[in-house]
Amino acid sequence: MDLSKLLKKYFSYTEFRPGQREVIESVLQGKDTLALLPTGTGKSLCYQLPGYIVKGTVVIVSPLLSLMQDQVEQMKARGEKRVVALNSFLSIEERQYVIKHLDEYKFIYISPEMLQSEHVLQQMERLTISLFVVDEAHCISHWGFDFRPDYLRLGEIRNRFNRPVTLALTATASQEVRKDISRTLYMEDVKEFIFSVDRPNIAIVVEKMQNVRDKGKRLEKLVQFLQGPGIIYFSSKKLADEWAKRLNEITDVPVAAYHAGIGLEERILLQQQFLYGELSIMCATSAFGMGINKENVRYVIHFHTPSDLESYIQEIGRAGRDGNPSIAILFYSVDDWILQRNLIEGELPSKGQIERFTEMMKYSDGKNLDVTRDGFSDSQWRILKKYFEESADEKQFKQKMESFVQFRLEWKHKKLTEIMNWIESDGCRRDRLLRKFSEHKIIKEENCCDFCGINWKNYERKSVGREYWEIEDWEKRLAKLLLIRGNDIEKSPEGNRC
Amino acid sequence: MDYAQALLLHCIERFRGERSANAAFYLLKGKKSAQTIQDASWYSLRNVFSSLPVLSKDDFNRMIEQLLRNRFILLENLNVYVTEAGKDWLNKTFDHQPFPKWFNGWKYSGVDEQFWKRISLLVQTISYWSRYHSDFLPVQRDLTVQFWAKNWLKQIKGSSREKLAYQFYEELRQILSAVESLGVDPNLFLLRLSGYETTGYTPFQIAKSMKMDEDYYTLLFRGIIHYMIDSSWKEKRRYVLLSTIVQRKGDLFYLTKSSLLTYRFIREGKTLDEIVHLRKLKRSTIEDHIVEIAVKVPNFSIDDYVPIELQQKIVIISDRLQTRKLKNIKDSLHEADYFSIRLVLSKIDDIRKRLDMNNELS
Numbered sequence: 001m002d003l004s005k006l007l008k009k010y011f012s013y014t015e016f017r018p019g020q021r022e023v024i025e026s027v028l029q030g031k032d033t034l035a036l037l038p039t040g041t042g043k044s045l046c047y048q049l050p051g052y053i054v055k056g057t058v059v060i061v062s063p064l065l066s067l068m069q070d071q072v073e074q075m076k077a078r079g080e081k082r083v084v085a086l087n088s089f090l091s092i093e094e095r096q097y098v099i100k101h102l103d104e105y106k107f108i109y110i111s112p113e114m115l116q117s118e119h120v121l122q123q124m125e126r127l128t129i130s131l132f133v134v135d136e137a138h139c140i141s142h143w144g145f146d147f148r149p150d151y152l153r154l155g156e157i158r159n160r161f162n163r164p165v166t167l168a169l170t171a172t173a174s175q176e177v178r179k180d181i182s183r184t185l186y187m188e189d190v191k192e193f194i195f196s197v198d199r200p201n202i203a204i205v206v207e208k209m210q211n212v213r214d215k216g217k218r219l220e221k222l223v224q225f226l227q228g229p230g231i232i233y234f235s236s237k238k239l240a241d242e243w244a245k246r247l248n249e250i251t252d253v254p255v256a257a258y259h260a261g262i263g264l265e266e267r268i269l270l271q272q273q274f275l276y277g278e279l280s281i282m283c284a285t286s287a288f289g290m291g292i293n294k295e296n297v298r299y300v301i302h303f304h305t306p307s308d309l310e311s312y313i314q315e316i317g318r319a320g321r322d323g324n325p326s327i328a329i330l331f332y333s334v335d336d337w338i339l340q341r342n343l344i345e346g347e348l349p350s351k352g353q354i355e356r357f358t359e360m361m362k363y364s365d366g367k368n369l370d371v372t373r374d375g376f377s378d379s380q381w382r383i384l385k386k387y388f389e390e391s392a393d394e395k396q397f398k399q400k401m402e403s404f405v406q407f408r409l410e411w412k413h414k415k416l417t418e419i420m421n422w423i424e425s426d427g428c429r430r431d432r433l434l435r436k437f438s439e440h441k442i443i444k445e446e447n448c449c450d451f452c453g454i455n456w457k458n459y460e461r462k463s464v465g466r467e468y469w470e471i472e473d474w475e476k477r478l479a480k481l482l483l484i485r486g487n488d489i490e491k492s493p494e495g496n497r498c
Numbered sequence: 499m500d501y502a503q504a505l506l507l508h509c510i511e512r513f514r515g516e517r518s519a520n521a522a523f524y525l526l527k528g529k530k531s532a533q534t535i536q537d538a539s540w541y542s543l544r545n546v547f548s549s550l551p552v553l554s555k556d557d558f559n560r561m562i563e564q565l566l567r568n569r570f571i572l573l574e575n576l577n578v579y580v581t582e583a584g585k586d587w588l589n590k591t592f593d594h595q596p597f598p599k600w601f602n603g604w605k606y607s608g609v610d611e612q613f614w615k616r617i618s619l620l621v622q623t624i625s626y627w628s629r630y631h632s633d634f635l636p637v638q639r640d641l642t643v644q645f646w647a648k649n650w651l652k653q654i655k656g657s658s659r660e661k662l663a664y665q666f667y668e669e670l671r672q673i674l675s676a677v678e679s680l681g682v683d684p685n686l687f688l689l690r691l692s693g694y695e696t697t698g699y700t701p702f703q704i705a706k707s708m709k710m711d712e713d714y715y716t717l718l719f720r721g722i723i724h725y726m727i728d729s730s731w732k733e734k735r736r737y738v739l740l741s742t743i744v745q746r747k748g749d750l751f752y753l754t755k756s757s758l759l760t761y762r763f764i765r766e767g768k769t770l771d772e773i774v775h776l777r778k779l780k781r782s783t784i785e786d787h788i789v790e791i792a793v794k795v796p797n798f799s800i801d802d803y804v805p806i807e808l809q810q811k812i813v814i815i816s817d818r819l820q821t822r823k824l825k826n827i828k829d830s831l832h833e834a835d836y837f838s839i840r841l842v843l844s845k846i847d848d849i850r851k852r853l854d855m856n857n858e859l860s
Binding site: 069070073074077078079089090091093094256264265266268269270272273276278471474475477478479480481482483484 | 621624625628629632633634635636637638639641642660663664666667670671674678683684685688689691692693694695696697698699700701702703707
């Protein structure tokens with residue numbers, strides 16, 4: 001079997017990226033496989049391509065709903081129609097239709113929530129599942145920075161599916177997390193592939209500042225100096241909105257805000273505009289980036305310190321996928337500590353919320369659990385519901401919840417301290433970052449980090465920004481959309497689309 | 499937010515303290531409850547029904563606070579009134595940004611969203627298809643919309659891709675030219691569309707570049723959609739493709755089961771007394787049914803129940819007293835019973851129109 005030929009045929013690529021071939025071969029040999037591949041290296045290919053060789057269905061469990069949607073649309077766009085995403089985005093009718101016709105799909109993406117439904121599980125048991133993929137597998141582990149309680153049942157579910165060949169994928173996992181993954185999924189004789197998280201073409205810079213005002217001033221300077229396109233990460237939707245507005249006023253490049261508060265239809269347009277270079281700067285929350293394959297992002301700025309090094313690595317990894325010089329700049333001020341602590345505490349249910357939830361459950365008789373979620377965030381609700389369902393009584397539930405919250409808080413504070421220590425430490429940033437992932441810097445690079453020294457000239461703006469879009473005559477626009485000869489005003493997409 | 503506030507103020511003004519601020523919230527959101535539908539009919543607010551379908555309770559509360567702070571409204575014993583300053587501001591806002599004439603939330607709420615989702619996906623698909631490209635990310639992720647578009651394209655058989663694209667272009671050009679001749683910029687609609695090498699803009703971006711309030715922009719946009727649905731249905735031969743995008747449904751508001759049965763008897767020509775006898779129900783119950791029918795069925799005539807002259811008297815009195823309170827109207831017009839007043843209020847806009855027409859003729 002010639003993997004390269006299949007690669008060309010189905011994906012129009014001429015060669016594999018590092019790691020892909022090894023992982024695919026392992027899966028095809030029927031080995032349970034755990035692969036640690038950095039973001040932007042084409043993880044999805046590792047299970048999509050085997051799908052064209054194995055006979056049965058490929059089931060992909062993913063916790064990231066929007067990423068799932070994007071993957072499905074991208075597969076459809078390249079001509080694969082036997083693919084579906086089974087998640088809460090579907091209406092009840094759509095869901096029923098899909099569940100009835102499960103055997104017609106080759107690739108089934110499914111959210112962990114959906115796998116909690118007995119009805120869904122029964123329908124899936126009838127399929128011949130030849131590859132079971134757990135994406136973002138670090139979510140399984142209590143030690144993971146993004147722990148999802150729903151993931152804990154995946155091992156049991158895998159057993160019910162007759163233990164299909166399993167591929168666990170993640171971009172980031174320490175040794176203990178990797179152990180947790182294999183154990184929880186009941187994987188045997190696991191083949192592990194670990195590829196470096198290092199992205200040598202991304203320079204790493206940390207800038208320490210007094211306060212938010214200084215950060216603002218520095219940001220204004222940087223966006224005018226740096227060559228775009230760029231992504232600026234903020235810790236809140238409100239700040240992303242405010243800075244998009246501000247930067248639109250003071251720069252000559254088009255800027256937009258992107259976060260979960262913006263409607264799906266608009267988010268799709270903003271992604272496309274960014275992809276085609278109609279937008280140069282995205283002021284975003286962490287909601288932006290997953291599933292966006294833009295090759296030529298030249299810089300990523302963090303306006304606040306992220307909550308942990310894993311998130312940081314993922315987010316800066318969105319720069320420079322084309323291999324060209326790019327830069328990641330992190331703004332740090334002491335306020336970031338307080339801010340992150342508040343965010344961490346806000347993610348977990350408070351004592352009052354645990355009480356309120358218990359009361360609500362008492363009065364609702366376990367019915368309508370999903371309607372009255374006012375005052376709870378999605379992640380809080382998910383955790384509360386999960387533990388409530390698993391507890392025998394109220395007392396046990398409260399005990400379980402409290403020890404869970406305690407455990408998570410300690411863990412998150414530990415992760416926060418880790419990134420803060422990294423910021424405060426002396427020495428090569430890249431080397432210190434890689435050490436956290438049990439790696440070492442292999443070669444000395446130019447423009448490595450602020451400690452080793454970088455040449456800012458490399459990142460200076462060369463092309464001139466263009467005017468914010470001009471409104472063209474409506475008849476012209478209509479002709480451009482629908483008439484072939486109306487398309488004389490050429491506009492070429494910036495960067496590669498893949 | 500400014501324009502949304504104006505719409506809220508407009509409702510409160512029409513209510514004149516007779517209905518709560520919450521009633522305005524439900525009306526603007528387009529809640530299909532009996533009470534809200536009656537409010538919209540009695541207080542002549544059908545045109546703004548469902549003009550802010552995504553308004554949240556939080557935003558609504560913020561708007562009320564803002565109106566209070568600006569002293570545009572005042573609260574008196576739980577009743578809410580518009581102040582003179584509020585009226586001034588409202589008039590100024592509506593002068594500057596008139597409520598779009600073609601907007602008809604009463605008729606097209608919900609249908610408009612479906613129309614937009616479908617047409618935006620069709621235009622994108624045809625735009626790529628006609629250039630023999632099939633790889634694109636659809637602007638609509640809703641599977642039901644995608645299934646619909648697939649079927650729609652399958653049914654348009656026999657014409658080549660280029661021909662289909664041209665026909666679609668031609669129909670859109672014609673209908674948008676009509677929009678333009680009414681003084682509305684077709685770009686308010688067109689800039690939203692995506693296609694081959696063209697990415698649509700978001701409402702926020704368009705409103706900003708046209709220096710417009712975003713709520714007002716959305717209202718204008720939906721107004722264009724309503725116009726397109728309306729014209730394409732009226733001129734099916736001219737708009738062969740566009741008229742098939744959404745189906746003309748029955749009435750937007752369904753009658754309750756019991757009222758539906760009463761309605762059937764009425765259509766068979768039975769009188770009120772006969773129906774009371776046939777259905778073995780109280781007279782007041784059947785009267786309730788007929789009022790519900792009058793509110794929900796567009797062309798239902800109340801002439802069999804209320805003499806035309808009395809209809810006009812009730813309209814004149816209730817407009818003069820500026821009230822929709824049954825008792826106040828009845829106190830000034832002893833010859834009218836409550837049933838007649840309720841029926842007339844349910845059709846007040848139609849009757850007023852007829853009255854104006856008669857005045858113009860005479």
